[in-house]
Amino acid sequence: MAALYPAYPRQTLTALQTLVHKETHRYLRIWVQTLVPPAITMTLYFVIFGSLIGSRVGPMDGFDFMEFIAPGIIMMSVITNSYSNVVSSFFGAKFQRHVEELLVSPTPNYVILAGYVSGGVGRGLFTGLIVTIIASFFADLQIHSIPVTISVVFLTAVLFSIGGFINAVFAKKFDDIAIVPTFVLTPLTYLGGVFYSISLLPDFWQGLSLANPILYMVNAFRYGILGSSDIPIYTAYLLIGVFIALGTAISLWLLRRGVGLRS
Amino acid sequence: MNALSLRQLNKTYAGGVTALADVDLEVEPGDFFGLLGPNGAGKTTIIGIVASLVTPTSGSVSVFGHDIQRDPWEAKSNLGLVPQEFNFNQFETVEQIVINQAGYYGIDRHTARERAEKYLRELDLWGKRDASSRSLSGGMKRRLMIARALVHEPRLLILDEPTAGVDIELRRSMWAFLRRINERGTTIILTTHYLEEAESLCRHIGIIDGGRIIEKTDVPTLLSKLKSQSFVLDLADSVSRLPHLPDFHAVPLDERRLEVEVRGDQTLSELFAQLAAAGVEVSSMKNKSNRLEELFVRMLGNRSPAPTSENA
Ligand SMILES: Nc1ncnc2c1ncn2[C@@H]1O[C@H](COP(=O)(O)OP(=O)(O)OP(=O)(O)O)[C@@H](O)[C@H]1O
Numbered sequence: 001m002a003a004l005y006p007a008y009p010r011q012t013l014t015a016l017q018t019l020v021h022k023e024t025h026r027y028l029r030i031w032v033q034t035l036v037p038p039a040i041t042m043t044l045y046f047v048i049f050g051s052l053i054g055s056r057v058g059p060m061d062g063f064d065f066m067e068f069i070a071p072g073i074i075m076m077s078v079i080t081n082s083y084s085n086v087v088s089s090f091f092g093a094k095f096q097r098h099v100e101e102l103l104v105s106p107t108p109n110y111v112i113l114a115g116y117v118s119g120g121v122g123r124g125l126f127t128g129l130i131v132t133i134i135a136s137f138f139a140d141l142q143i144h145s146i147p148v149t150i151s152v153v154f155l156t157a158v159l160f161s162i163g164g165f166i167n168a169v170f171a172k173k174f175d176d177i178a179i180v181p182t183f184v185l186t187p188l189t190y191l192g193g194v195f196y197s198i199s200l201l202p203d204f205w206q207g208l209s210l211a212n213p214i215l216y217m218v219n220a221f222r223y224g225i226l227g228s229s230d231i232p233i234y235t236a237y238l239l240i241g242v243f244i245a246l247g248t249a250i251s252l253w254l255l256r257r258g259v260g261l262r263s
Numbered sequence: 264m265n266a267l268s269l270r271q272l273n274k275t276y277a278g279g280v281t282a283l284a285d286v287d288l289e290v291e292p293g294d295f296f297g298l299l300g301p302n303g304a305g306k307t308t309i310i311g312i313v314a315s316l317v318t319p320t321s322g323s324v325s326v327f328g329h330d331i332q333r334d335p336w337e338a339k340s341n342l343g344l345v346p347q348e349f350n351f352n353q354f355e356t357v358e359q360i361v362i363n364q365a366g367y368y369g370i371d372r373h374t375a376r377e378r379a380e381k382y383l384r385e386l387d388l389w390g391k392r393d394a395s396s397r398s399l400s401g402g403m404k405r406r407l408m409i410a411r412a413l414v415h416e417p418r419l420l421i422l423d424e425p426t427a428g429v430d431i432e433l434r435r436s437m438w439a440f441l442r443r444i445n446e447r448g449t450t451i452i453l454t455t456h457y458l459e460e461a462e463s464l465c466r467h468i469g470i471i472d473g474g475r476i477i478e479k480t481d482v483p484t485l486l487s488k489l490k491s492q493s494f495v496l497d498l499a500d501s502v503s504r505l506p507h508l509p510d511f512h513a514v515p516l517d518e519r520r521l522e523v524e525v526r527g528d529q530t531l532s533e534l535f536a537q538l539a540a541a542g543v544e545v546s547s548m549k550n551k552s553n554r555l556e557e558l559f560v561r562m563l564g565n566r567s568p569a570p571t572s573e574n575a
C-alpha cells in the first residue's frame with residue numbers, strides 16, 4: 001500500500017505531472033478520434049431525440065423533453081469518454097510495452113493510477129463541456145446548483161476512469177477493451193434514465209432500475225442542472241464514493257501484484 | 264557494497280518453465296560485466312527481475328545496497344535498463360520519450376530537457392529528436408533505448424543484447440561509447456551471445472545455462488579455460504601416489520587412471536615428456552569433453568543472424 005507521505009515528495013509530484021502531461025497530450029493529439037466523435041454523436045441525439053421526436057413527447061417531470069435529456073446525454077458522454085480514454089491508453093501502454101518505462105522507474109503505483117485517471121477525467125470533462133455547449137444551442141439550460149453539477153460530473157469521471165483502468169489491466173487483446181463498454185456501460189446508461197424518468201415505469205422495473213448505479217449519477221447530475229431527481233441525491237454521492245474507494249483499492253492491489261503487467 | 268547482488272533467485276513462470284534456479288551473483292562497482300549464455304538460458308529473466316518487470320518466485324535483489332522491494336526508490340534510481348526488445352510508445356517523438364522517462368524518475372522538466380539533449384547528442388540522435396520512434400531504424404532505436412536508460416544518470420546500466428541486429432560500424436561505436444561511460448564510473452552489465460563482444464568489453468564474465476550460473480570469472484581465465492582440454496590417461500601400472508608433473512594439473516581418478524588438463528599454450532608432447540620423466544607409462548587415453556567449449560559451440564550454433572551481415 002502506498003505510504004501516506006511519499007519519501008520523495010517533490011520527485012513524486014514531478015512523476016505525476018509528467019504522466020498527467022503525457023496523458024493529456026495523448027487525447028489532445030488524437031482529438032479527431034477522441035473529441036470529435038462524441039460531439040457528432042451527441043449532436044445527433046439532440047437533433048433526433050430532442051428536436052424531432054422530443055417535440056411530439058410531452059413534458060417529462062415537468063421539463064421540456066429536450067431539457068430533460070440534456071443532462072443525461074452530457075453524463076453519457078462523460079462516462080464513455082473517461083472509461084474509453086483510460087482503457088485504451090493503458091491497454092496501449094501494455095500492448096506496445098512502454099508501460100515498462102513506468103515499471104522500471106521509481107514512480108509509485110498510486111501515481112501511475114492517478115496519472116492515468118487524470119487523463120480519463122480530463123477527456124471526460126472536456127467532452128462533457130463540448131456536449132454542454134452543443135446542448136445549449138438546443139435547450140435553455142439554467143444550472144440549479146453549480147457545486148452539485150461540478151462535483152457529480154467530476155466524481156463520475158473519476159469512477160469510470162478507474163473502471164477503465166481495471167478493464168485495461170485484465171485486457172489481453174484489443175477486443176477485451178470493447179466488451180465492457182458495449183455490453184455493460186451502454187445498456188446501463190440507456191436504462192439509467194437518460195431518456196426517461198423512471199416514474200414512467202411499472203413498479204417492478206422501477207425497482208430494478210434502482211439497482212443500476214448509473215441511474216443515480218444521471219439523476220444527481222440532472223438535479224444539479226434542473227433541480228429535479230428521481231432519487232435522493234445523497235445516495236448518489238454515497239454510491240459513487242463507495243465505488244471509487246473500492247475501485248481504487250482494487251487497482252492498487254492489481255498494480256502491486258503486477259496482474260497483467262509482470263510475468 | 265556491490266553494484267548488484269542477487270541472492271538465491273528462483274523463477275518459475277506461470278506456464279511451469281523454471282527459468283532460474285538458485286542464482287547468486289555479485290557485480291562490483293565499476294565493473295564491466297558480461298552475462299553470457301545460449302538462448303533461453305535465463306539472461307532476460309534475471310534482468311527482468313532486477314528491473315521489476317518479472318516477479319521472482321523467491322530470492323532478493325539489491326542495487327548498490329538497496330533492496331528493490333524495501334527501498335524501491337533508491338534501488339530503481341540507481342538502475343538504467345536497455346531491454347532486449349523495443350518498447351517505445353510508437354507515437355511519441357524521440358525527445359519526448361527521453362524527457363518523459365526523466366520525469367518518471369522525478370527529474371524536473373528543465374533538467375530533463377538538458378539531459379535529453381546531452382544524451383541524444385552523445386548517441387547521435389539529436390537530429391532525429393522530433394521524429395516519432397516508429398520512424399527510426401533498428402540501430403537508432405537501440406541508441407534511443409540507451410539514451411532513455413541514461414537520462415537519470417544511473418550508477419548501474421544493464422543492457423540486454425544491445426548489439427543484436429546492429430551493423431559492425433555501429434557496433435564498434437556503441438562499444439566505444441559503453442567503454443567511455445564505464446570509464447566515467449558507470450557499472451555496466453550486458454548480455455550477449457558473442458564471445459568476441461564479451462572479450463573486447465568485459466572484465467568479468469558470468470555464464471548461465473539452463474537457469475544456473477555455471478561459471479563466474481575474469482576474461483583471461485575464461486579464455487584459458489575455453490582453450491584447455493582434459494584427458495583421461497589409462498596407466499600401464501598402478502601408481503600409489505600422484506606422479507610429479509611440474510607444468511600440468513593432474514587429478515588421480517583411481518590407481519590406474521589420471522585426469523590431466525592441457526592448457527591452450529601447452530602441447531601433448533610436453534605432457535608425455537614429463538610423464539616419461541616421472542616414469543609413468545600410458546597405455547591409452549581419451550579426450551574428455553570441455554563443458555564450456557561445448558556450451559560455446561551451442562551458443563554459436565543457434566546465434567541469431569550474424570552481426571556482420573546485418574544492417575542497422
Ligand atoms: N513470460 C514468460 N512466460 C513463460 N516462460 C518464459 C517467459 N519468459 C521467458 N520464459 C522462459 O524462460 C526461459 C528463459 O528465458 P529468457 O528469456 O530469460 O532467456 P534468455 O537467456 O534471455 O534467452 P535469449 O538469449 O534467447 O534472449 C526460457 O525457457 C523461456 O522460454
Ligand SMILES: [Mg+2]
Nearest residue numbers: 306307347423
Ligand atoms: Mg534474452
